[in-house]
Amino acid sequence: MKNFKTIAIALFVAVASISVNAQTKKIDVKASTIKWVGKKVTGEHSGTVNFKDGAVVFKGKKLVGGSFTVDMTSLTSTDLTGEYQGKLNGHLKSADFFGTDKFPTAKLVFKTIGAKSTDVYTVTADLTIKGITAPVTFDITVAGNTATSAFKVDRTKYDIKYNSGNFFENLGDKTINDDFELTVALKF
Numbered sequence: 001m002k003n004f005k006t007i008a009i010a011l012f013v014a015v016a017s018i019s020v021n022a023q024t025k026k027i028d029v030k031a032s033t034i035k036w037v038g039k040k041v042t043g044e045h046s047g048t049v050n051f052k053d054g055a056v057v058f059k060g061k062k063l064v065g066g067s068f069t070v071d072m073t074s075l076t077s078t079d080l081t082g083e084y085q086g087k088l089n090g091h092l093k094s095a096d097f098f099g100t101d102k103f104p105t106a107k108l109v110f111k112t113i114g115a116k117s118t119d120v121y122t123v124t125a126d127l128t129i130k131g132i133t134a135p136v137t138f139d140i141t142v143a144g145n146t147a148t149s150a151f152k153v154d155r156t157k158y159d160i161k162y163n164s165g166n167f168f169e170n171l172g173d174k175t176i177n178d179d180f181e182l183t184v185a186l187k188f
Helices: 002-021 082-093
Strands: 022-026 033-040 043-059 062-077 105-117 120-129 132-143 146-154 176-187
Touching: 062 082, 062 120, 105 132, 120 146
Parallel strands: none
Antiparallel strands: 022 043, 033 043, 033 176, 043 062, 062 105, 105 120, 120 132, 132 146, 146 176
C-alpha cells in the first residue's frame, strides 16, 4: 500500500509539472508592431496596424501556440501625409478593402507549429479578415521576450479584389498586387 501511495504521488507530481510547463505570455500591444506594404504597378504604399490583444504559448522554451487580434480601425499609411494619407486610409478602411466599419478586427490563431531550427518555427495559422478564414504559413523567430516574422498574405482569399489583375481586365497601371507584405515584431 505504501508503494501504491508513492507511485500515486509521483504520478500526480509528474502530471502537475507537465501542465505547469505551458506558459501563456501576453504581448505588449504598445511595443509590438505590424508593418504592411501593398504594391501596385506604379509603386507601393506602406503603413502600420495595431494589435488589440494577443499571446504566445510556450512549453519550456518551445513555442506551442499563439493567438492575436488586430485592430483594423487603426490601419494607417505611413508613406503619405495630409490629404493624400486621409484619402488612402479612408479607401483602405472602406468595403473595397478591409471594411473596418463592419469588420473592426482581424484574428490570427496558430494551428500547427514545427521547429525549423534553433528558435525558428514554421507556423500554419488561421487568419480571419472580413469574417473569412484562410490558412497562412510563415516562419517566426523567437529570441528571449521577442518574436519576429515576415510573410505575404493574398488579399483575394479574403474577398479583397479591388483592382486585382486576376479578377479584372484592362486595369493597366491601376493594377494592385494580390499579395501584401506583413512584418511583425512581438514583445511579451
